[in-house]
Amino acid sequence: MRMKKTLKNMIICMAVPVCLMLTPVTSLAGSGADTSASVMRLEKTSGTVKVTQSSGKDAKVIEKMRLNSGDDIKSSSKSYAYISLDDSKAVKLDENSEAEVKKSGKKLEVDLKSGNLLFDVDKALSADESFEIKTATMTMGIRGTCAQVEKRADNAASITLLDGSLNCTLTDPVTGKSQSVQLKAGEHADFFTGDAYANGGQIIKRKATVKDLKGFSLQYILDNKETAARILKSSGIDLQGLTRKQVDEIISGEQSGAAPSDNGGRTSPTAEWYSKKEG
Numbered sequence: 001m002r003m004k005k006t007l008k009n010m011i012i013c014m015a016v017p018v019c020l021m022l023t024p025v026t027s028l029a030g031s032g033a034d035t036s037a038s039v040m041r042l043e044k045t046s047g048t049v050k051v052t053q054s055s056g057k058d059a060k061v062i063e064k065m066r067l068n069s070g071d072d073i074k075s076s077s078k079s080y081a082y083i084s085l086d087d088s089k090a091v092k093l094d095e096n097s098e099a100e101v102k103k104s105g106k107k108l109e110v111d112l113k114s115g116n117l118l119f120d121v122d123k124a125l126s127a128d129e130s131f132e133i134k135t136a137t138m139t140m141g142i143r144g145t146c147a148q149v150e151k152r153a154d155n156a157a158s159i160t161l162l163d164g165s166l167n168c169t170l171t172d173p174v175t176g177k178s179q180s181v182q183l184k185a186g187e188h189a190d191f192f193t194g195d196a197y198a199n200g201g202q203i204i205k206r207k208a209t210v211k212d213l214k215g216f217s218l219q220y221i222l223d224n225k226e227t228a229a230r231i232l233k234s235s236g237i238d239l240q241g242l243t244r245k246q247v248d249e250i251i252s253g254e255q256s257g258a259a260p261s262d263n264g265g266r267t268s269p270t271a272e273w274y275s276k277k278e279g
Helices: 002-036 215-223 225-235 244-256 269-277
Strands: 040-046 049-052 065-067 072-075 080-086 089-093 098-104 107-121 130-134 138-141 146-152 156-163 165-171 178-184 187-192 202-207
Touching (some): 040 049, 146 225, 156 225, 178 187
Parallel strands (some): 107 130
Antiparallel strands (some): 040 065, 040 080, 080 089, 098 107, 138 165, 146 156, 156 187, 165 178
């Protein structure tokens, strides 16, 4: 009996340290999984990017820095910002652009104040999630899609939808009148408000072409082959043959104010690529 009791005590003593060693490891793994997917981050930048907190204080910009609701991100000339809203929602901010990110629970919002952005949502939102991108006059509800959004200074905005579908609402800031349009992959829409447009503004929809896409968007798609494949399947717009040299030429042309096909009167490789892909 005494031997059995001693052996039992030895087994218990050996088991306790094992349990103590396992417990904190399991706890840490669980806490990491609970938070990583829901954090907004400025994943990386190129050039000069400024982050201003909701308090008005400028934050030190570092790679993979955590963003809080109300943070404002502003890019300078020849500069880009790459933002992850969670593990399935990415936003790229073009040069000379500004956007504010907002989050409340599972509700996300990006307010494009100036310039352009591309958003890429590669997984459909769940029923209890919401994601909106806004300009001064337009709101779009996003479920799972990829699109380029442009905000112009003349109370106008444009969307080039590459994947999925979008419900967009245009609201006249003076009259408060609203109208909505449903876009599907491969469509482009221009949104206008102001004195020249009666009845709350005007929405003009047409088929999208590769010429609607700016260099920063093409650069993102070139670096994300899975997104290019989704775009081709969803919209029929083939961006898989695009090269780094062509994208660099497009961006250089935009920054100099020249058209992508303007190459001193000669036909450039990019112009040839456009002519094959257009429509």
